Amino acid sequence: MPLADLLPPSFFAVLSVVWGLLWGSFATVAIVRIPEGRSVVRPGSSCDGCGVPIPPWKNIPVFAWLFLRGRASCCGAVIPWRVPVVEALGGALAYLSFVRATGTDQGLTAANLVLALVVFAGALTAIVLTFIDLDCMYLPDGGVVLLAILGAVCVWIKRTPWEDAALGGLVAFAVVYIPFIWGYEKLRGFPGMGLGDAKLLAAVGVWFGWQGATTCLVLAAVQGTMIALCTFMVAGRIDEPEAVVRERQELKELAASGDIEAQEALRQDPLADAPAAGLGSARVAFGPFICLAFLEWLFAEDFLVSWLLPA
Template identity: 30%
Template sequence: MMLALLMGGLGLIVGSFLGLVSLRLPRGEGVMLGRSRCGGCGRPLKPWRMVPVVSWALSRGKCSDCGAVIPVRYPLIELAAGAVGAWAALCFPDPAHALATAVLGWQLLLIAVIDAEHFWLPDALTLPLFLSGLFAAVALDPANVQSGLQWSLVGPLTAPLIGAAVGFGGLWLLAFLYRRVRGRDGLGGGDPFLLGAIGAWVGWAGLPSVLLWASAAGFAVVAAKLVLRRPVTSADRLPFGVFLAVGAWMTWLYGPLGLGALG
């Protein structure tokens, strides 16, 4: 429980950064340089106005200088990132596994937010997800943990590299066939890269479960629209990256469906 509290608190801080990145990256702005500013008056935010969730609640969601409304998306992202950190610790009591799981979840959260808002899966997010999956495979390999700094790369990297190749190749082929048959794009260009990056984390054996979870999440959204009597047509666009992120998270936490937990 103590680890969950620590990871949850760390997640709130990370969530504040994720909210900033989700705003600046689609605009083509630098995400590492420059102070946070109010979107209304442009004034730099004081340190006490950047405390995750708390600052937003105390200011009642408004800038104290100009009164501009601070979108609720920011505390929601912070809370979601905090929940990811706590969830990771509750599922993996080992600090190394908990941290790796949280890093995966935070990356997936950022990807899901940007895809949901902009229908965009930039390489600047999918490539780090792929590389972090390779690093996690090496760092969490039991043989490498016991050997300290004398890491072996060949064995631990086999499964994630195969998973990445199968994930990218499978979804790219599906998108290609859909385009040839229907004469229009059925998937975004970033979806194969995202599934390839996910494959680096869950391996090839986890990819079917990722797609099953993603499909279930997509069907749930469509069902909710029908229940709410919202119009649903074949031309509707859905941010598939959001559903892939859900599938990746659930598969990493609970393993491939029907195959037991991941190693």
């Protein structure tokens, strides 16, 4: 039964934006807590400055930040601009998911509404992974597995062949692992990309099959190179995230005290001895660019195909 007979489509469109804003707010919490190993559910939101719980009316996505002019009302701590940006992204991606899933022949049906929810969950997972990788240069396995599962659910709802998803995951993993991790390590003694990047592209392969995933890898590499070049030209250098620099310092102290695991971890780290100075030695998180390409392919595949492969 078409849901549009029950309620106007505009109702669902507005609902999708509100849904996205609320989950965007959840994403801002997840981005901070997951790398710290804390629960994303409990305790509820609290001020990063003083730890006071934030009441719901001071936690309204985007508006609270604008209204408080980016400062916590309890202690005046600065609330990073990233918070309203991620919340707004949540709203925008939920709306796009709704439009994309219900814009097909069947239109606004219950099945397409479920599809919109799954697509949005995948998009939001990509946002969370992006910011964690930017902050800490690692991709949590839990997030990557969640993305792959959501891709499988999508395949199941759309009834596309599951073989494409399985092959997509395998090929995507191999395309990163064989040349950039295994081969690179053989040649230079350390891997050129992280295992997390290979797993992330495998999840993308579940969503889009091997053709989609390899296209995403190319899109990610092109955009990553462009942005790294621009950053280098504007800023003169590419700084590693604070958390990474701090972690390496701790590893060095451990290694110096004879810790085998820490010594091995440092051996895997090409910048252990030479801090990023030139473009060639700058280490850039690649996960955010895979996520960016994933979002582009998720929402604009038709446009990209007609643009990249003009008939």
